[in-house]
Amino acid sequence: MKTRIFTVVLMCILVLFETGFCQDCGTDYKMAVQAAKNKEMDLSYLYLDSFLTGCPGSRLRDRVLFAAGEYNFETNNFRQAATNFVELIDNYPDFKGKLFALVYLYKIAESAGQHELQEKLKTEIVTFKRVSLLFRNSQKYVYKSPLLKRHKVEYYIDRVEFYLDGESFAQIPF
Numbered sequence: 001m002k003t004r005i006f007t008v009v010l011m012c013i014l015v016l017f018e019t020g021f022c023q024d025c026g027t028d029y030k031m032a033v034q035a036a037k038n039k040e041m042d043l044s045y046l047y048l049d050s051f052l053t054g055c056p057g058s059r060l061r062d063r064v065l066f067a068a069g070e071y072n073f074e075t076n077n078f079r080q081a082a083t084n085f086v087e088l089i090d091n092y093p094d095f096k097g098k099l100f101a102l103v104y105l106y107k108i109a110e111s112a113g114q115h116e117l118q119e120k121l122k123t124e125i126v127t128f129k130r131v132s133l134l135f136r137n138s139q140k141y142v143y144k145s146p147l148l149k150r151h152k153v154e155y156y157i158d159r160v161e162f163y164l165d166g167e168s169f170a171q172i173p174f
Contacts, residue, residue: 025055
C-alpha cells in the first residue's frame with residue numbers, strides 16, 4: 001500500500017514538474033519574441049539562451065536555434081552562430097528556415113576565408129530547392145524569424161539572391 005501511494009505521489013510530482021517546465025519554455029520563447037518586438041535584442045537573446053539550456057525537447061527548439069544563430073551572427077560571434085546553425089541543420093532537416101541557415105553558414109565561411117566549405121555550401125544552397133522558371137523570371141521563398149527578421153530568397157536562372165529585412169544579404173552565382 002505504501003509503495004502504491006509513493007508511486008502515485010511521485011507520478012503527480014513528475015507530471016506537475018513537466019507541465020511547469022513546458023510552460024517556462026513557452027514563456028521564454030514568448031518573452032524572447034516580445035523583447036525582439038521592443039528592439040531589445042540582448043534581452044531577447046537571454047531568453048533564447050535560457051530556452052536552449054532548459055528545453056532540449058521542445059517543439060520550438062528549431063526556431064530558437066535559428067534565432068540564437070541569427071543573433072550571434074549579428075554580434076559577430078560567428079563560432080557560436082555556426083554551432084547554432086549546424087545543430088539546427090543536423091537535427092531539423094525539414095525546418096522551414098533551413099535555406100537561410102545555410103546562407104548564414106555560407107557568409108561565415110566567406111568571412112573566415114574557408115573557400116572549400118564555402119563551395120560546398122554554395123552547392124547545397126543552389127540545389128536546395130527544385131526551381132521551375134518555365135513562365136517566370138524568378139522563384140521566391142520567405143521566412144520570418146522569432147527575432148522578427150524577414151528573410152527572402154529569389155532563385156533566378158543564373159544566381160540566387162538573399163535579402164534580410166529588404167536589403168541584399170548575399171548573392172550566389174552559378
